[in-house]
Amino acid sequence: MQQADFADLDAFTAVARARGFRAAAALRNVSASSLSEAVRRLEARLGVRLLNRTTRSVTPTEAGQKLLERLSPALADVALALDEVNAFRDSPTGTLRLNVPLVVSKVVMPRLIPKFLAQNPGVTVEIIAEDSFIDVLAAGYDAGVRYDERLEKDMIAVPLAGPQRFMLVGSPAYFAAHGRPTHPREVLDHASIRHRFPSGATYAWEFEKDGQTLRLDPPARLTSTNLDLEIAACEAGVGLLATFEDFVTQAIAAGRLEAVLQDWLPPFSGPYLYYPSRRHMPAPLRAFVDFVKAERLADQT
Known part of the structure; x- marks a missing residue:
């Protein structure tokens, strides 16, 4: 042909x-x-x-x-x-295609990808960030990134980053006007800002302490697919917001937001890089897996 x-x-x-x-x-x-x-x-x-x-x-x-x-x-x-043929080169060449959640693209990848590219000058990386749960391999990706509850059972999973946690936050003005919840069930009496995923799902807020788990659906004053809008609305006093700690660290440090119920929001395992179990891995993926493992080992020492 x-x-x-x-x-x-x-x-x-x-x-x-x-x-x-x-x-x-x-x-x-x-x-x-x-x-x-x-x-x-x-x-x-x-x-x-x-x-x-x-x-x-x-x-x-x-x-x-x-x-x-x-x-x-x-x-x-x-x-x-x-x-x-890459086995005969000094360093791998080719394209690594990854499908990752938006939070990973914002929080984890900016730390990893520039360093990986510097160490592997022959590799190019394509990252598509989305929160839709698709068959990444059927869509032509080399690997995906997901959290453990979404991992396929027949995949190899490698920890991509350390533990993460959610935070429940509100503005000082909101707490001055409406008070602070002292127990998760009290959030049902508060206005909330909820995040909607592309699938249309709006996940319940989950709290855990001393072996007790609570899943709650507080009334939404605002529902959005845009995180920046959600944080801005929370800072403006619209309601409570539950989101990743990394997204609100600066706002908390600046005094624009305050966290509550942190004893009910323990850390959870971070994202995993996952790929199919196969004898031959594409050289760019193999290089990235080795890189991720080395970075995780360095973080633990």
Whole structure:
């Protein structure tokens, strides 16, 4: 098969996995129009439509799904064959594609990625930050980052960062007007600011102390998908906010927010890097796993 044919097949696979030209283009660092043209060439060559295109989504046709199922392992074998050449280099080369939650992209990755790239000049990194729970491998990522309750059972998981914790905060003005809760159940009498995830879920606030766990749904005065808005509203006295400690540390230090019920909010295990159990790992992923393990060991000594 000619090189152009292979490139078109690869483009089709990327678009079909990502369920969209723009999403695939972001992962591949190419233009959406170039992927669209590649798919059109392939469809013209095969004489059959491979993708159903609407303004909202891109999905494989029956023929496209059959082709995708046959292509995926073949392209994986090609990628593995090319990656084995990395064993003959002084340092790994290639692209590492990661799917991570927004909190990890804001709090953990800024500390890790610049150092990793400095140590591995031949590696490029693509990070997509989102809170949707997708099949990261089917979507074309090398690995994902999730918390332990969301990890797939057949995956290898490596701790990416140390323990984290939630904090329940409010503004001094809010507490002056409404008082401070002294027990988790009292938050039901307070206004709250709730975070909504892309799935539409708004998770309950969870408190734990002396073996007792409470899951509460306080009344929401404001519900948002934007963390910056939530923190600003909390500082303005709209209500209580439960969020990651890292997001409100500066506001607490500056006196704009104050924490309550911290004895009911113990630390929990941090995020994990997870990837499939397989004999041959892509060189960039192998380098990142080794890097993460070394960083965690350094943090513990």
